[in-house]
Amino acid sequence: MEQKPVIEVKDVSKSFYLPHERHDTLVEYLTNPIRLFRRNGEMYQVLKDIDLKVYPGEFLGIMGRNGCGKSTLLKIIAGIYAPTTGKIIINGSVAPFLELGVGFNQELSGRENVFLNGIILGMNKKKIRQKYDEIVQFAELEKFMEMPLKNYSSGMKVRLAFSIAIMTDAEIYILDEVLSVGDIAFQKKCDGVFAKFKKDKKTVILVTHSADAVKKLCTRAVFLKDGIMHDYHDLNKVVEAYING
């Protein structure tokens, strides 16, 4: 494959500062100004020299235990965190779904939330208007769009959020454990969407704990443990490594 990668993660490390005490009020700094300069805490390295290239049309699965740095890696790729060292190069538009329904507001109606969420995700109003009926139909919420979101069941909210998400027209999709939504009928529809993503040569990075999802959807997978990335070049080996911890 001599293609140009769409995502290139070069030697990325990420450390967080772990304070031993909480100081985030002005009063605390003023009563003990030394704290401003000498902070009591340690650095905790979450990601260690991650090197990763993702090519167009790939479905990359990232597996690993809780707290191993999966979400941090996704957030760095999505541009929410800045890497401590290293570089990220992205060629293409990114639709980050670290959570579904970002910005959803309980007080607003389903319709208002479609526009709010859609615009936060980077769509423009005109396009949301065009796709509106399709979104509602996919979510199967035709009767509920004028109702405030607080009266939706959690399943309904997720369905609405997912339906908006798949209407974004990006080249790269970043999904953080957002696959297992809805009932079986809705799941089937989602599978249809992923098949279409594959056909359209979209690039997808997904974090999941489901071995089935990795085997079914991914063309490649990597395993993260304690901030180090292991690439076994084999889906089954990655799943095996994940199961064995």
Add this chain to the structure above:
Amino acid sequence: MRNYFELLDQFISTDFKLRYKNSYLGILWIILKPLASFAVIYIIWTNLFPQSPDFKMSLLLGIMIMNLFSESIMMGMTSLSTKAGIILKVRFPREVSVFSAVTISLFDFAINMIIFTAFAIWNPIDISFIGIILFILSIFSIYFITTGISLFLSIMFIRLRDLNNLVSVVLQLFFWMTPVYYKIEMLPENLQKIISLNPMTHIVTLARRGLLGASNIATDDFWQIGIVFVLSLIVFGIGVLFFKKRVYKIAEYF
């Protein structure tokens, strides 16, 4: 490309809609706050000392302008942290959240100006086209100053969660240090000097001249507002530079 202005528009309309969604008085709160402080100061002050006939309108306008100033800063300061849920999940131009908060305060002020106009029916004011331009320039000076300050404070507020207490005290101080309910000439000379260092003193004076004393406008007033306006753009520019430099790390501190 990002849908920059649609995002701004969406934030403004959503936050405006949501702010008073669950309150019975709803949008009335926007006008009740400045009207209440106007009523209190007016009643006390007219009973203490005899006031000139233009005192009422001058006080009302002054309070509305100072209210714009402090509301813009308070809302701008907390704007990043109230958007934390979105900032942690999606990459979008962060400054939009600050711009939308300050712009909402400007809309509130516009609603207050409707009340001012209603007052003006019974208390004739001295207004002209040039006066309105002077007034609008003063209001936009406030808009740029408060946006610049908010860009700075919104970042600081993430690290120092009690900053709002300090800022509200400082804003209170600004209210008293601006000739809103007194005339600067009433003060002793050394105090006058201090008060005239406050940019709000000049802005409020010029805005009042624009709407209440248009027949006295001189070219000098336009020189003054020009200087204030340029200064406000400088404050805005510094705010933008500070914000751009610091904002990329902000997600880690929520």
